[in-house]
Amino acid sequence: MSIYKRPESSRYVVEVRWRGVPRMKLSTGTKSKTRAGAMERTLESLRDAGRFDVLRLLAEGKLRLADVHEDFQRDPAALQQRIAKVASPILGPLVDEWLKWLESPAALSSKTRRPFSPRTAYRYRESWQRLFRVLPRGRDAALADITKGFIAEFREARRREGTAGSTINRDLCALSAFRRWCAEERDLAVPALKLPREREPAGRERWLSAEELRDLECATPREWWPLFATLAFTGLRIGEAQGLRGGDVRLVERRITVSERVRPLKTAGSVRDVPIPEPLARLLAEHVTRYPIGPNDPLFGTPFHDYRAARRVFSGACRLAGLRSVTLHDLRHTFAVHAAQAGVPIPRIQKLLGHATVAMAMRYMNHAPEAYFAEDAAKVAGSLTGAWDREEEARVDLVRARITRA
Known part of the structure; x- marks a missing residue:
């Protein structure tokens, strides 16, 4: 030199x-x-x-x-x-490549180490459409244009639109996943950038009462109700229900098997069997009669397997029924809340819902019936004082006396 x-x-x-x-x-x-x-x-x-x-x-x-x-x-x-x-490369083609990668079987989430669901890819695509609208050069912007200043501008723009914090966080999650892919899969230089999340409410508490569920059934097109009833009577996620095959539903045994044969599930705990109650059994029997289904055919084929179509029909039915602020996922909450109100133990609710941990089902404890509280407290006090054993003995003696008289 x-x-x-x-x-x-x-x-x-x-x-x-x-x-x-x-x-x-x-x-x-x-x-x-x-x-x-x-x-x-x-x-x-x-x-x-x-x-x-x-x-x-x-x-x-x-x-x-x-x-x-x-x-x-x-x-x-x-x-x-x-x-x-x-x-820095141009964002438009790079984002298109990433979205295509999400749909490939080889793509695995770095968080769950499982393939991405079609619904996740769809939501990421929607989020990037909103991000491109705020970027000054849109799809022609460069990767380096994603700066701290842009993130602040994007947050402010979404707040002015009245967007909820959870929706903004979903957009930021799409951005974070894209940046991670650029660094890990494409070996691109991605500057460090913090993406703090917006504050969110503790969680949605919207669920339907028995009367509201009847109103929804009356407002729903007849051919769509078996899908929506499956969500409400089993607690399945919409993606799980749309991924069911004819062989997964055994009406004789009153059982539905949720597996990963067709599409990836959210967690390993999502693989499970759920019971089919009698009202749902009648609806599913009518459904498979109207739409002949083989063991490997989708239980809910065209148009029921399209998430956007299902959401559109459900929203229209909610408007006709006069139900406000209700989403498809709230049918899952409806099942969980009614299960808690019926006295189903939380660990069993966790199993039915396919939650990864029991802590995720603890939110429904608020709906547990208080009628059990006095009885539970008496059992605990009896065990602590030793009185419960004497009570049990008295009951046994009483039953024996009745048997003897009979």
Whole structure:
């Protein structure tokens, strides 16, 4: 490596001849040999640190040596941002590639180590449409345009629209998943960026009473009610119900088997059997009679397997029934709340719902009937004082006396 002045210029040039690095003649932009020497030492430091990505960008003329020197000496983070902006790909095609990757069987969530569900891919696509609307250049924006300032602008824009915090968090989750894919699958330089979540309410408590459920049934097209009733009477997720095959439903045994034969499930605990109550058995029997279904055929075929179509029909039925703020997922809450009100123990509710942990089903404890409280308290007190054993003995004696008289 050497420093010299060109005959036609008064500014110094640094010439680099290193093995494994393209030959470079870089203008320092300065007439000071001392400053030019400092830039030469910066290049050596970059080489020793293994920053060949910076050296390649300098060789391609995408970075100025003076800018790299200033950032390297004063603010390495600024240098990283400069590199990301220069080498950053266009977002539109990159996001399209990511969305296509989500639908491939080889794509696994880094959180659950399971394939992504079609509904997740659909929601991520919707979130990116909203992100592109806020980006100044839309789909032509670069990856480096996703900055802290943009995130703040996006939050503010969504708040002005009256968007709930949970919906904003879903959009940020799509952004976070995309950035993770860029770093892990594409080996792209993704600057560190914190994505703090919006505050959310403790959780939706919307569920339908028996009267509201009857009103919903009356407002729902007859052919769609078996799907919606399956959600309400079994607590299945909409994706689980739409993924059922004819062989998964055994009406004789009054049992539905939820498996991963067709589509990925949310958690390992989602693989389970759920009972079919009598009202639902009649509806499903009528459904399979109207739509002949083989063991490997979808239980809910076209158009019932389309999530967007199901959501559209359900929303229309809710409007006709006069039900407000009700979603498809609230049918699952309806099942869980009525199960708790009927006195079903929380661990069994967890099993029926396919929750990964019992803590996820604890939210329904608020709906447990208080009629059991006095009896439970008496059992505990009896056990603590030893009185419960005497009570049991008295009951046994009473039963024996009745049997003897009979």
